[in-house]
Structure formats: C-alpha cells, structure tokens
Amino acid sequence: MAAGPAPAPIVAPTRQQTGAAAEDAALAYLLGQGLQLVARNVRTPGRGGGEVDLILREADGTLVFVEVRARRSARFGGAGASIDARKQQRVALAAQHFLLTQGGPMPPCRFDVVLVGPARDGAAGNTLQWLRAAFDV
Structure with missing residues (x-):
C-alpha cells in the first residue's frame, strides 16, 4: 500500500500575519461603526x-x-499592556507627520486603541475592544 504525501506541518502565524489580521478585524469593526x-x-x-x-x-x-494591538494570549498583561508612553509618543509623532502633509485647517483629533485578543473561556475566535480617547499626548 502506497503512502500518501506527508501532511504539511502546522505553522503558527508570524507576528506580522497576526498584526495584519488584527488590523483587518479592527478596520471592519470601525467601518461598521x-x-x-x-x-x-x-x-x-x-x-x-x-x-x-x-x-x-x-x-x-x-x-x-x-493603534491596533493583538496578543495570542493574555499572558504578560494582554494586548493593551504594550502601549506604554514611548509607544504613545511614536504614534503621536506619526500622526503629527500625517497632519503636516495634509495642509488645510487642523481637524479635531483623537487617539484610540483597538485591542484584539483570544476569546475568553476557550471559545473560538477573538475578542475586540475599542477604547476611544485611549490616550492624550
């Protein structure tokens, strides 16, 4: 009896893939809002x-x-734990750069965070939490 091809190894998504999927989920949610x-x-x-x-x-x-943050587990404080003052400053710097390239009057601005993490209690899928005005700079 001939053996079939070996099954492909299961490969965990890279950080970039996880981040891109989280950004896509956050964008879909915010567009829906x-x-x-x-x-x-x-x-x-x-x-x-x-x-x-x-x-x-x-x-x-x-x-x-x-700012979209994703974590595959709640260890180490979950997705929101990594948004420290330095990260906030870097987001603000990019926002300032964007505004300077746009010209025209300055619109009202806000910094939000969307946290994407594993569903609770072993349920399938992810949770998504939108934090409006999550930080000021």
Missing part, C-alpha cells in the same frame, strides 16, 4: 519614527488615529 478609512500604516520618514495603524474620520470630521 460608521467611520471612514483615510489611511493605513502611516509611517514617519527615516528610522526611529512612529507608525499609525489606521486613520479614520468620524461623521463630525474628527480624525481618529488608531
């Missing part, structure tokens, strides 16, 4: 700058700069 996408993955030029995962606009014109 009525926000409009302005830009994704906006970076400052050069090394050592910052990045904004999502930039959206609310119906009243407020620009919402969104």
Whole structure:
C-alpha cells in the first residue's frame, strides 16, 4: 500500500500575519461603526519614527488615529499592556507627520486603541475592544 504525501506541518502565524489580521478585524469593526478609512500604516520618514495603524474620520470630521494591538494570549498583561508612553509618543509623532502633509485647517483629533485578543473561556475566535480617547499626548 502506497503512502500518501506527508501532511504539511502546522505553522503558527508570524507576528506580522497576526498584526495584519488584527488590523483587518479592527478596520471592519470601525467601518461598521460608521467611520471612514483615510489611511493605513502611516509611517514617519527615516528610522526611529512612529507608525499609525489606521486613520479614520468620524461623521463630525474628527480624525481618529488608531493603534491596533493583538496578543495570542493574555499572558504578560494582554494586548493593551504594550502601549506604554514611548509607544504613545511614536504614534503621536506619526500622526503629527500625517497632519503636516495634509495642509488645510487642523481637524479635531483623537487617539484610540483597538485591542484584539483570544476569546475568553476557550471559545473560538477573538475578542475586540475599542477604547476611544485611549490616550492624550
């Protein structure tokens, strides 16, 4: 009896794949809440700058700069634990760079965070938590 091909090894998603999937989930959720996408993955030029995962606009014109954080487990404080003051400053730097490139009057702005983590109690899927005005800089 001939053996079939060996099954492909199960490979865990990379951090980049996990992050991209979390950003996609966050974007779908925020669009469903009525926000409009302005830009994704906006970076400052050069090394050592910052990045904004999502930039959206609310119906009243407020620009919402969104940091998306994903964790595969709640160990080490979960997804929100990694958004320290340094990370907030880097997001703010990228937001400032974006605003300077847009010209025109300065719209109202807000910094939000979307946390994506594993479902509780072993349930399938992920949880998503939207924290409006999560930090000020």
